[in-house]
Amino acid sequence: MVPGSVEDRRYLVIVNPVSRGGKAQEEGIWLLNRLKRAGVEYEALFTERAGHAEEMVVKWAEDFDVVVSVSGDGTTNEIINGVMKVPSSRLKLAMFPAGTADDFACNMGYDRKDKEQALRAILGNTCRTIDLIRYDDRYAAVTFGLGVDSEIADGAYKWKRFRIPAYFYSGLKKCFLEERKRYFVRFDYEGQTFEDWVLIAILCNAPLFGRYIKIHPEARMNDGILGLTIGREMPNVYGLVLFLFACLGGRHGFSRKVSFHQVRRMRVECKTDTYAQIDGEVYKFDAGRVIELSVVPGALKVLVPPESLRNRKLPFVAREELPEPRQLQLIPSRTGVAEDLEALSRRVKSRVEQALEAAREHRRRIPVPGVREGRQQSFDLQREEMRLVRRAARRLRKELGKGG
Template sequence: MDSARTFDSVSIIFNPNSTGDAPRLAKDLHDDLARLLSYSPKITLQPTERAGHAVELAREAARRGNALVVSVSGDGGYNEVVNGVMQSGSSDAVCAVMAAGNANDHRRTTGTKPLPEAIAEGAVRRLDLLKITIGEGADAETNYAHSYIGFGLTPVVAIDLEKGSKGALKEMVTVVRTFAKFKPFEIRQTDGVHRRFDSLVLANIPEMAKYATLSEAEDHPSDGQFEVVVFPHMAKWKVLLTALRAASKGLGKQPSVSSYEFTTVKPMPYQLDGEVKSAPAETKVLVEAAPRALAVLG
């Protein structure tokens, strides 16, 4: 753990149109920090204006130097902030997240104390990230995930949830409908063998989607590795049983790796911490652990 940190600036990034309490929580955090901090950084509330705007705001904030960049959001909003900080090239920017989303998997599994208290104490620690590269050479696209990268059921369900309405019952109906019509996806491994999966999740934390326990608790988000959670193609009732097991007692110990590589066969969506993107057909996909790449508080 690094020594206690103070900051020249604190940027609080939030979505003013959030269906949750992000605007209120952001304002409360601003007021708490103004009261708790023994020094006087510039504390700024920065509402986003469009999708992807948090990436830009975080990148600009981190480039100012000695900055704390806070995301008041769920996992998807925090993903944008993390990617903005990583794009900045700053070596001294620190991130934090205040849970204001639906699942809040990252905050729930890595948080150690109330965020205002953690910022006041300034006890910075470092966590791994997942680095995903789509393609090769000059055209390659790189992004980071703080918690997980999912292929198959994970992004497909996320896409349909985004199209539908919010609310627990409506979300459940959407998931059931998506599951009923879902088809497996195919990848080509580095040895040339083709494999079909219902789901492939590369995870830096042991839990996702509020209820699912992917791996044992000792798997730590700063060990330089991530877990590979595979659902090979199987009958839908078997997939359902496996999902219920994940939601009840967990899936148990999963294999850990520092990199995972394959080639897409057809265009396929993938999900980074709640943010959905797409990989083209016949494209190399490389996921690597980025050891202790992110400085955090909280």
């Protein structure tokens, strides 16, 4: 067996069942069904609360080779922080995009609508090593932002089931109907000081966030440098115009209100109460809060689709991935997984399998039309598989809703 091959690997699959308005549960069932059919050794867990994914990774990281995030950016951020808390583990991250924006997955080259591509990445050996943003004692993979974008995200939470349209609605409401907050900040970076009112300020490890917004076009995820975009205080309508230009491939740099910088280390002081978004999750910092930020080069290994290495539009500096060094294992790896994890995972697998079997039984009662040939047959099989998964997800939601 080739070291690092699927036969050698142990997978921990973490599903956030409420991500993407509850659709992530369907994505998780689809993936677990495929992994079982492929004969892959895996354990599966569903998150139950904020911070749960990080707790699970910290507790069981050393039992696994790959952790798969079936979720959006918020839960993926939790998983990354869990991985970084266990430096002795050699855990790689793989994505199965199931969030609202999936900024991290998209920047890594995943197509958020292509399940088969994500499955190939999970089972493959193609890997990228990326930098991370460290803020105080925690980490972010894509962005650390202050200002109106965080305020808009906070306003969109109550309509989050509508996903991306909720953010546009919140932004337009903030622009034309509500009085937004104003933010006074001080940045100390690379021997320079910025102290002024800002509309938005985002420290970027990657150029793309909010699915469509190329906020810092030159940001790269493996160059050891972070991009800083500062948008000074400006009228709402002018800010909306610049937002549209940012969505058109990051063409907002023409404005004197916008400046781009490159930093390795940075100190932020919030002079007023300030909304912040960190990998899509919203926080509120009180006036006087000081945050130390820095880049952590080569911090995390991520499995990616093989074709993504040929995509020159992705935010990476071209460099060869070095083979992993073989290290002497003074303490032998466990031969099994912890009993409590195995019990939790067995319960998840059992529920998923029961829901799938019930959905199959329901399908058997319905007459099946004649089988067509060629591409149409393949399409029909895929559509039927998704119908099966959706029925299983509905049944599983009902069961979990009863507290079973």
